[in-house]
Amino acid sequence: VKNYKIPVFIPELACRHKCIFCNQQKITGVEEIIKPQDVKQLVEKRLFQLLPAKEHIEIAFFGGNFTGLEIQQQEAYLTVANEFVRSGKVSGIRVSTRPDCISHEILQLLKYYGVNNIELGVQSMFNHVLKASGRGHTAEDSIQAASMIRSFGFVLGLQMMTGLPEDTAEQALFTAHEIVRLGAKETRIYPLLVFRDTPLYNRFQDGAYQPRTIEETVSLLAQIAEIFEESRVNILRIGLHASESILNGQMVAGPWHPALGQLVYSQLWSSLLSRIVSHRGDQSFSIRVSSRQYPNAVGYKRCNSLLYPGITFVSEPAFNGMQYEIDCC
Numbered sequence: 001v002k003n004y005k006i007p008v009f010i011p012e013l014a015c016r017h018k019c020i021f022c023n024q025q026k027i028t029g030v031e032e033i034i035k036p037q038d039v040k041q042l043v044e045k046r047l048f049q050l051l052p053a054k055e056h057i058e059i060a061f062f063g064g065n066f067t068g069l070e071i072q073q074q075e076a077y078l079t080v081a082n083e084f085v086r087s088g089k090v091s092g093i094r095v096s097t098r099p100d101c102i103s104h105e106i107l108q109l110l111k112y113y114g115v116n117n118i119e120l121g122v123q124s125m126f127n128h129v130l131k132a133s134g135r136g137h138t139a140e141d142s143i144q145a146a147s148m149i150r151s152f153g154f155v156l157g158l159q160m161m162t163g164l165p166e167d168t169a170e171q172a173l174f175t176a177h178e179i180v181r182l183g184a185k186e187t188r189i190y191p192l193l194v195f196r197d198t199p200l201y202n203r204f205q206d207g208a209y210q211p212r213t214i215e216e217t218v219s220l221l222a223q224i225a226e227i228f229e230e231s232r233v234n235i236l237r238i239g240l241h242a243s244e245s246i247l248n249g250q251m252v253a254g255p256w257h258p259a260l261g262q263l264v265y266s267q268l269w270s271s272l273l274s275r276i277v278s279h280r281g282d283q284s285f286s287i288r289v290s291s292r293q294y295p296n297a298v299g300y301k302r303c304n305s306l307l308y309p310g311i312t313f314v315s316e317p318a319f320n321g322m323q324y325e326i327d328c329c
């Protein structure tokens with residue numbers, strides 16, 4: 001079943017914090033805040049575009065801290081979204097928020113209005129990294145919020161970042177393992193980028209922050225993706241999408257690539273193929289992979305196919321995730 005999300009961006013409306021990397025309007029490319037009464041029109045327009053693809057469609061409140069909004073504002077947005085759920089036009093609602101904006105009262109409210117998925121931006125499980133990034137919450141906040149969300153029966157998503165100030169590759173791998181341990185079913189991984197009009201931009205200009213290269217980022221993300229794949233944590237996104245703000249020069253540095261996810265999975269498949277080849281002792285076989293993973297197995301710009309010319313890649317619609325089967329030629 002294909003999942004569609006109708007994103008509703010609420011940039012920084014609810015945010016009291018100033019993470020050093022964030023200028024939320026620049027990241028989402030949305031400068032104007034959508035009003036609850038306009039959400040209905042936005043969703044109806046997207047539903048019209050998506051039909052007749054009547055599959056799993058969600059309304060997703062992204063951008064700032066949904067549960068940091070005033071309760072009345074949350075209810076205003078959720079009332080509109082809930083009408084679409086009750087009429088059967090959408091299957092669910094998801095919200096993204098911060099670990100320190102979760103409480104029993106808030107979770108009761110989200111449950112009442114039919115929210116299914118809650119995504120928390122935990123970013124790192126190290127307090128010194130969170131502090132250096134100006135996040136304003138702790139790893140303990142993330143642990144507590146994750147536990148409460150699961151106890152209410154929501155699907156838990158935990159997002160992480162790489163390349164944060166004072167973070168290391170080893171610490172990022174630990175954070176990924178913690179995300180698995182905390183019971184996340186979904187994740188998003190965002191390498192840190194430098195945007196104008198942020199404290200990080202000033203540090204970058206002073207030479208106090210050095211962004212990670214694309215090569216080291218892809219290598220680290222491939223290891224992180226492997227952790228999530230092995231634990232069946234669904235990776236919803238790797239890296240920011242090509243929004244206007246990325247393309248119009250607001251982003252000034254950092255490991256951004258339009259096909260970052262494919263680069264990461266190409267590397268993951270490359271390591272897997274290397275292990276298979278050395279185990280078999282020959283490179284002539286055909287490998288069946290899921291249709292979704294087929295472009296990644298072949299590799300970005302066919303890099304894996306060029307590296308292993310004896311391997312024939314076959315798309316297998318019945319397979320899921322990183323599942324594969326080898327047929328001898």
Ligand code: SF4
Binds near residue numbers: 012
């Ligand atoms: S919590 Fe940080 S990243 Fe999120 S909207 Fe606020 S300042 Fe931006």
